[in-house]
Amino acid sequence: MAAVVGTATLAAGGAGALLAAGEEAAPQPVRAPAIERLPSAPAPALRIGEPVPLGDGRHEVRWTPVRRRVSARARPDPAARAVAELATRTPEGTTNIVLALEHREGADGALWVRARLPVLPNGTTGWIPREALGGYEVVDTRLVVDLEHTVATLMRGGRRVFRAPIGIGTATNPTPRGEFYVRNELRRYASPMYGPLAFGTSARSETLTDWPGGGYVGIHGTDRPDLLPGRVSHGCIRLRNEDILELGRLMPVGTPVTVQ
Amino acid sequence: MTDLRFDLLDADGALGEAVASLHEHSRADFLRTAMVGSGALVALFARPASTEARTRDVEILNFALTLEYLQAAFYTEVERIGSLDGALKRQSRVVGAHERAHVRAFRQALGRSAVARPRFDFRGATESPERFRRTAVAFEDLAVAAYKGQAGRIRSRAYLASALAVHAVEARHAAWIRRLAGVSPVLEAFDEPAGKTEVLRAVRATNFIAKTRSRRSPTYTG
Numbered sequence A: 001m002a003a004v005v006g007t008a009t010l011a012a013g014g015a016g017a018l019l020a021a022g023e024e025a026a027p028q029p030v031r032a033p034a035i036e037r038l039p040s041a042p043a044p045a046l047r048i049g050e051p052v053p054l055g056d057g058r059h060e061v062r063w064t065p066v067r068r069r070v071s072a073r074a075r076p077d078p079a080a081r082a083v084a085e086l087a088t089r090t091p092e093g094t095t096n097i098v099l100a101l102e103h104r105e106g107a108d109g110a111l112w113v114r115a116r117l118p119v120l121p122n123g124t125t126g127w128i129p130r131e132a133l134g135g136y137e138v139v140d141t142r143l144v145v146d147l148e149h150t151v152a153t154l155m156r157g158g159r160r161v162f163r164a165p166i167g168i169g170t171a172t173n174p175t176p177r178g179e180f181y182v183r184n185e186l187r188r189y190a191s192p193m194y195g196p197l198a199f200g201t202s203a204r205s206e207t208l209t210d211w212p213g214g215g216y217v218g219i220h221g222t223d224r225p226d227l228l229p230g231r232v233s234h235g236c237i238r239l240r241n242e243d244i245l246e247l248g249r250l251m252p253v254g255t256p257v258t259v260q
Numbered sequence B: 001m002t003d004l005r006f007d008l009l010d011a012d013g014a015l016g017e018a019v020a021s022l023h024e025h026s027r028a029d030f031l032r033t034a035m036v037g038s039g040a041l042v043a044l045f046a047r048p049a050s051t052e053a054r055t056r057d058v059e060i061l062n063f064a065l066t067l068e069y070l071q072a073a074f075y076t077e078v079e080r081i082g083s084l085d086g087a088l089k090r091q092s093r094v095v096g097a098h099e100r101a102h103v104r105a106f107r108q109a110l111g112r113s114a115v116a117r118p119r120f121d122f123r124g125a126t127e128s129p130e131r132f133r134r135t136a137v138a139f140e141d142l143a144v145a146a147y148k149g150q151a152g153r154i155r156s157r158a159y160l161a162s163a164l165a166v167h168a169v170e171a172r173h174a175a176w177i178r179r180l181a182g183v184s185p186v187l188e189a190f191d192e193p194a195g196k197t198e199v200l201r202a203v204r205a206t207n208f209i210a211k212t213r214s215r216r217s218p219t220y221t222g
Helices: A002-011 A014-018 A241-250 B015-022 B026-036 B040-044 B051-081 B086-113 B129-151 B158-180 B196-206
Strands: A063-064 A070-073 A082-086 A098-105 A113-118 A125-129 A138-139 A142-147 A150-158 A159-165 A167-169 A180-189 A196-205 A214-220 A230-233 A256-259
Touching: A082 A125, A098 A125, A113 A180, A159 A241, A180 B129, A196 A256, A214 A241, A230 B051, A241 A256, B051 B086, B051 B129, B051 B196, B086 B129, B086 B158, B129 B158, B129 B196
Parallel strands: A142 A256, A167 A230
Antiparallel strands: A063 A098, A063 A138, A070 A082, A070 A125, A098 A113, A113 A125, A142 A150, A150 A159, A180 A196, A180 A256, A196 A214
């Protein structure tokens, strides 16, 4: 850069300022051979492109793993009533996750997160110290289970991407209504009655509370597709095997589930 | 502000190992390659290269991509959560859009060889202005130092030009957030590159793993 400035000064006749008064400088050709020999700048190998703005995020939901055993409380305060005890693992051996709803500084000055919890009564939310949770993952999907019409619809970014007939709970063991979320995904197990794929949800049967594993409601395939659609299950949401496999391709863990 | 330690963000994962495992190297091998061998970057695209050199160069590009993942995830999360206002909010939106553009560019360059995006745990750093400021300063300083650490070893003019282009933007980001954080935008007349330990500690400290799949038989109500 200094060489460039020097050349510019010469070209502008700046050297004349060094001459004594009355002297005339002979015209000098402007020469900057070293500069002329500089090659052009190489083209970058990466095309960085335009900045990438985020979408509006209207349909995004965050989930986070439970990092240590912790009490969820009624308020963001270590002294508040405990509404649930949260383990780090599910009965299926996967990481226990919760759906993050909001965050706030608590009475102790620490960050707390209000989360939807996989406990009875269904729909329970509670405040958890932020440090007991892991990082956030984001999904923009939502599964809507219509009990009246026995059909499940998956939305992504607010648009419908999947729809299938389902089996739901009987009148004796109904599928619970409310807001839930998908908390794990099981494959390659040896239980034909669940079909080839089963999602675990945060919903729990309100009648089969002593069921092994706690009576969680699943979304899974079936070995009795002839019963679908219908009110045929113990509370789980059954799909034909081809439908559950398609849903498995589209629905990530953490997806909110609305049962209505 | 400059003494912010990345291990304060906690460490429950090993991103370096995760990246290294994709290439069947130990993390030490990966680090050595990433921090020492970037001169071979040229060979990947600019001249015929051995398989070994090609593999090594992909790892180096993936190392840069990993840093960009880290930054892009950080700014994306803070924007989604909406915990900032005013100048900090403007800064995070602009810088986040840049970092996502960097990620896209590296992924395009690497194609199917690009490492998958890890999960990052920012330990609440995206959920309050003060926590955000401290971490953003640390991450931007880290990125500037990391690119500088590679620049002298890049032989490909085309890739050196790209690295310098990204490095300059990261330096502007660093100055911007430093000003907003109330610390000097420029500390020294001569800027030092980051050592490998600092770089990997930063990404490793934020990594987390959540196992969401299993082969265990369901016990759902059926």
